[in-house]
Structure formats: structure tokens, C-alpha cells
Amino acid sequence: MKLFLNSNQYIDTSKPLDISLPLSSDSDNPRAWYVDPPVFEPVRTEHYTGSVQEGGSVNFRNIFFNPHGHGTHTECLGHITNEVHSVNKLMKQYFYRATLVSIEPSIREHQDGRQDRVVLPEQLGLNKECSPVLIVRTLPNSSAKRTMNYSSSNPAYFDVACASSMLNAGVKHLLIDLPSVDRENDEGALAFHHAFWEVPENPNFERTITEMIFADDSIVDGDYIINFQLAPFENDATPSRPVLYKIEDV
Secondary structure (H helix, E strand, C coil): CEEECCCCEEEECCCCEECCCCCCCCCCCCECCCCCCCEEEECECCCCECCCCCCCCCCCEEEECCCCCECCEEECHHHCCCCCCCHHHHCCCCEEEEEEEEECCEEEECCCCCEEEEECHHHHCCCCCCCCEEEEEECCCCHHHHCCECCCCCCCEECCHHHHHHHHCCCCEEEECCCCCCCCCCCCCCHHHHHHHCCCCCCCCCCEEEECCCCCCCCCCEEEEEECCECCCCCCEEEECCEEEECEEC
């Protein structure tokens, strides 16, 4: 079905571009922060077994997972505040115009010889015309992101100065294909998280960060309409399924 944005542009809802990573019981499920793979297991009681394969009448499984550590998730400022605010309550709009950009993080050298891969503000190319949703695909864009265990891998992250660049350009929602906007081991500073949500000085309850997406190379850089699909968990983070739609000209 065609949905017209204006007299000159439309999106085709029959052509979704899913940029989420699914949650599964497979050991190759993407994960981070030292969590084990998700666990899917049948409920077993004295009255029934929740597995058709094991003789039950239905499949009825418990699922144990962590929204921050297992696949694509969207989080709000409750991730770093004393009160655990719910992203389900705070996110009230689900369709936005979005811009996808591909960036190869820069190498940052440390005095002890360590190297980090860091996204710098000048690489974002932001201006006052920026869409409210920014999607950053890091390069190289290996399919290994679909199954990556990021724990102890020191993945790329964002320089804290990127946050002010985004806020000045009007970015409300940031999506990345990394496990975090901040360095894996930053001694708990979470500098970008604090700067983006302006915590504690001026906490912003509208902005979100979505981590561990995967945008296939077939999805080109440019402008899209995004549909945020969030599982309705009352938690600071929840599994999500961001879906893009190409903006077509009439």
C-alpha cells in the first residue's frame, strides 16, 4: 500500500526494510556485556509440559534474556537515572523521518599503545536540516554483526562531543549498530549517555538510543521513514524492531 507523505512523495508499506536483530535461543544470538545467550525453555509442571515435541498439547516457553545485552533494543534516560523510567511510557510517537549515514570510525591512539575506534563529530556531517532520527552504520559493515559477542572486544564508540552536535541539529532518536554509544570499559562514566540525555542537569525524557541494529549494505545511505516497533515492557530498555521505508517520488 502506498502512503503519501505529501503531493510529491510516498512510502510503500509492502516494502519494509527491517534493521533489527532477532532474539533467539541460538548460541549465535548477538550479545554484549558478558551475558550468556538467551534461554528458551518449556514450562514444566506436574500438570503439563509446554512442548508439543515432548508430548504437550502446546508450545509454552519461558524466555530469559537481557534487553541491553541481547540484540536490538531501545533505551531511554532511565538507563542512567536513579529512578528507572520506562521507555514504554516515554516514547509516544512511532513514525519519523530518519537519515542513515555510514561512517568508518577514526583510530584514537593512547599513550600506552592502545587503540580505540571512535566516531567523531565532524564525521557525522550534521546541520540544522537534520532529521529527528539519525541512524549510524559503522564500517566495515560485516555480517558478523548479526552474531557478534561484543564482550571484551572494545568495540567502536562515539566521542562525547558527538552528543552536542546531535542535540544542536535536533536529533531526538539515535540508532547505532554497536552495543553502546560509550566505550566498553570507561569506569562507569557513560559520558555520551549523560550528554545526550542531559543527565543530571536537564534530563530529557523524549530522546532514545537504539543499539545493536544491523543495516544491510543493500540499504543505501539517505532519508527514510522509520517505524519504531517496541515491545511494551515497563523498563528503561526494551527489545525493538526499527523498520525503514524508502521515500519514493511520485
